[in-house]
Amino acid sequence: MLKIADKIxxxxxxxxxxxxxxxxxxxxAILASGSELVTVALKRVDxxxxxxDILTHLKYPHINLLPNTSGVRNAKEAIFAAQMARExxxxxxxxxxxxxxxxxxxxxxxETLKATEELAKLGFIVLPYIxxxxxxxxxxxxxxxxxxxxxxxxxxxxxxLRTIDFLEIIISQSTVPxxxxxxxxxxxxxxxxxxxxxxxxxxxxxxxVSGNPALMAEAFKIAVQAGRMAYEAKLGAVGINAVASSPxxxxxxx
Amino acid sequence: MASFNDIFNQYSWxxxxxxxxxxxxxxxxxxxxxxxxxxxxxxxxxxPAAAPYLEQMAQISQALTLKRFGKVIQMYVPLYxxxxxxxxxxxxxxxxxxxxxxxxxxxxxxxQEVAAIKEMGFDHVLLVTGEAxxxxxxxxxxxxLELIRPHFAHISMxxxxxxxxxxxxLRPYGLNTxxxxxxxxxxxxxxxxxxxxxxxxxxxxxxxxxxxxxxxIHKMGLGVLIGLEDWRTDSFFTALHLNYLExxxxxxxxxxxxxxxxxxxxGLEPKVAMSxxxxxxxxxxxxxFNEEVELSISTRESNSFRDNVIKLGITxxxxxxxxxxxxxxxxxxxxxxxxxxxxRSATEIDEMIAAQGYEAVWKDWDNSLV
Numbered sequence: 370m371l372k373i374a375d376k377i378x379x380x381x382x383x384x385x386x387x388x389x390x391x392x393x394x395x396x397x398a399i400l401a402s403g404s405e406l407v408t409v410a411l412k413r414v415d416x417x418x419x420x421x422d423i424l425t426h427l428k429y430p431h432i433n434l435l436p437n438t439s440g441v442r443n444a445k446e447a448i449f450a451a452q453m454a455r456e457x458x459x460x461x462x463x464x465x466x467x468x469x470x471x472x473x474x475x476x477x478x479x480e481t482l483k484a485t486e487e488l489a490k491l492g493f494i495v496l497p498y499i500x501x502x503x504x505x506x507x508x509x510x511x512x513x514x515x516x517x518x519x520x521x522x523x524x525x526x527x528x529x530l531r532t533i534d535f536l537e538i539i540i541s542q543s544t545v546p547x548x549x550x551x552x553x554x555x556x557x558x559x560x561x562x563x564x565x566x567x568x569x570x571x572x573x574x575x576x577x578v579s580g581n582p583a584l585m586a587e588a589f590k591i592a593v594q595a596g597r598m599a600y601e602a603k604l605g606a607v608g609i610n611a612v613a614s615s616p617x618x619x620x621x622x623x
Numbered sequence: 624m625a626s627f628n629d630i631f632n633q634y635s636w637x638x639x640x641x642x643x644x645x646x647x648x649x650x651x652x653x654x655x656x657x658x659x660x661x662x663x664x665x666x667x668x669x670x671p672a673a674a675p676y677l678e679q680m681a682q683i684s685q686a687l688t689l690k691r692f693g694k695v696i697q698m699y700v701p702l703y704x705x706x707x708x709x710x711x712x713x714x715x716x717x718x719x720x721x722x723x724x725x726x727x728x729x730x731x732x733x734x735q736e737v738a739a740i741k742e743m744g745f746d747h748v749l750l751v752t753g754e755a756x757x758x759x760x761x762x763x764x765x766x767x768l769e770l771i772r773p774h775f776a777h778i779s780m781x782x783x784x785x786x787x788x789x790x791x792x793l794r795p796y797g798l799n800t801x802x803x804x805x806x807x808x809x810x811x812x813x814x815x816x817x818x819x820x821x822x823x824x825x826x827x828x829x830x831x832x833x834x835x836x837x838x839x840i841h842k843m844g845l846g847v848l849i850g851l852e853d854w855r856t857d858s859f860f861t862a863l864h865l866n867y868l869e870x871x872x873x874x875x876x877x878x879x880x881x882x883x884x885x886x887x888x889x890g891l892e893p894k895v896a897m898s899x900x901x902x903x904x905x906x907x908x909x910x911x912f913n914e915e916v917e918l919s920i921s922t923r924e925s926n927s928f929r930d931n932v933i934k935l936g937i938t939x940x941x942x943x944x945x946x947x948x949x950x951x952x953x954x955x956x957x958x959x960x961x962x963x964x965x966x967r968s969a970t971e972i973d974e975m976i977a978a979q980g981y982e983a984v985w986k987d988w989d990n991s992l993v
Contacts, residue, residue: 389694390693391696405945414986415776450991470874525690527690
């Protein structure tokens with residue numbers, strides 16, 4: 370089972386709430402995914418409205434909200450947004466997203482490190498969205514991050530695990546859970562991420578914009594489970610074929 | 624300081640136009656097949672040669688838009704603050720030589736209008752004025768922003784171009800987005816259409832987005848008034864401008880509008896007409912050229928056109944709009960800038976969007992984010 374901070378998760382599939390054609394479709398998809406951690410952009414919800422359309426569709430005992438700071442451009446704005454989220458949504462969990470670049474939504478590593486340190490001190494459970502940068506992951510661990518969320522490919526691109534070599538390094542040396550976030554375009558990408566040892570994946574676009582979001586969500590649920598089982602069962606070694614004659618080492622047998 | 628002017632001066636209108644009109648179907652096919660498209664590809668996609676490829680363009684445009692923006696349409700509404708104007712613009716109802724009584728809303732009137740548009744469901748507002756620097760100036764804008772900021776998640780402005788210091792001053796008051804349309808990039812024609820007033824300064828307007836970028840304004844809107852000049856050539860220059868701005872002001876977001884000239888009292892007939900088919904071509908061409916740019920469509924366009932372009936690349940639209948100060952409750956009969964075409968209410972538009980399998984998004988920003 371997956372544990373982040375003091376919380377146990379049965380599902381290793383985390384989901385998002387953006388890009389759906391309606392709140393009802395979102396709700397159906399999230400239920401079908403079995404996800405227990407669902408990220409919500411603070412800028413999309415009206416925190417003064419207890420009838421907010423997104424939030425009212427997420428009121429299930431098994432669903433934990435993970436507010437995100439999408440829209441902020443630096444550490445100062447992120448800390449302010451996190452405090453607002455904590456007050457409004459009564460959770461100290463925060464998905465830290467700082468992208469000063471609105472075109473490709475690339476995360477700012479310097480501001481993210483600063484904000485993580487500050488927020489951890491303020492008692493937040495911080496899950497930062499970052500590049501697949503192994504050194505940054507270790508630096509984030511040092512300042513008290515609860516997990517790391519490296520990207521598989523640019524956010525919303527559906528391109529799959531383009532950063533796989535770096536994800537493997539991150540997974541091999543991380544002391545906190547590694548959640549692959551962004552770029553996962555198909556269940557096979559999610560399965561692959563789990564096979565290489567990611568602790569969880571976060572999927573939004575691929576579910577939200579598919580022709581049948583609930584069905585796609587279920588496909589991701591199964592893929593994540595399959596990938597995790599494969600990781601636990603240990604994959605067989607790949608592609609080292611025995612060669613009948615050994616021209617380079619046969620002299621050793623002489 | 625370097626500005627878009629330096630780039631702009633390297634291009635001639637005539638050569639650009641010739642280059643667009645000489646694009647062939649081979650150029651269009653190459654532009655359709657590649658995944659990262661250049662300005663030359665954009666030229667091919669807006670050229671007459673691309674007309675037979677419209678369906679293919681629409682398919683790609685839809686797929687790209689879904690991937691980036693999802694099945695949502697962002698909603699905004701204009702709030703006209705003033706129709707006072709010292710400019711003469713041949714195509715605009717607010718033109719100085721249009722001898723009609725003028726009005727600038729007082730704080731109390733603004734709040735009445737705000738209450739009305741909040742009631743309609745809006746959380747993103749676009750403030751619009753003419754250009755009357757004696758009464759409608761930076762201090763006026765500051766007061767308005769202070770007044771309305773608590774009531775909106777996102778505030779945009781479409782007013783006269785301002786100096787860098789003005790934008791820097793207004794930003795902390797909650798100014799998120801500024802729209803400044805060049806109207807036309809044809810310099811001589813621009814001068815014909817803007818014979819009097821501060822707006823007659825082509826270069827000052829051309830360099831406004833540079834000042835917005837330097838001031839760190841989050842989002843800026845570009846566009847030309849379609850009907851003044853050849854839309855293909857004007858759109859190329861818009862794309863060139865966008866390209867330049869994205870490289871130089873990478874922390875800003877961009878949106879494009881494509882207003883077609885609409886009738887108003889005493890108005891100008893379009894010199895160049897653009898068909899619905901051509902407008903769809905342009906919308907798709909922008910999306911194929913730039914996957915991230917926001918594309919906006921106003922109530923200038925007809926009901927059926929708006930209903931059908933939702934799925935083709937558009938990401939934001941207005942609804943229930945009035946184009947005169949006080950138009951919602953205070954002074955419904957005051958002088959309007961242009962006649963709108965789609966007169967349906969915000970609720971009706973919401974239902975229409977839902978019927979298409981999309982969701983109208985009313986809030987996608989927060990007034991805690993400057």
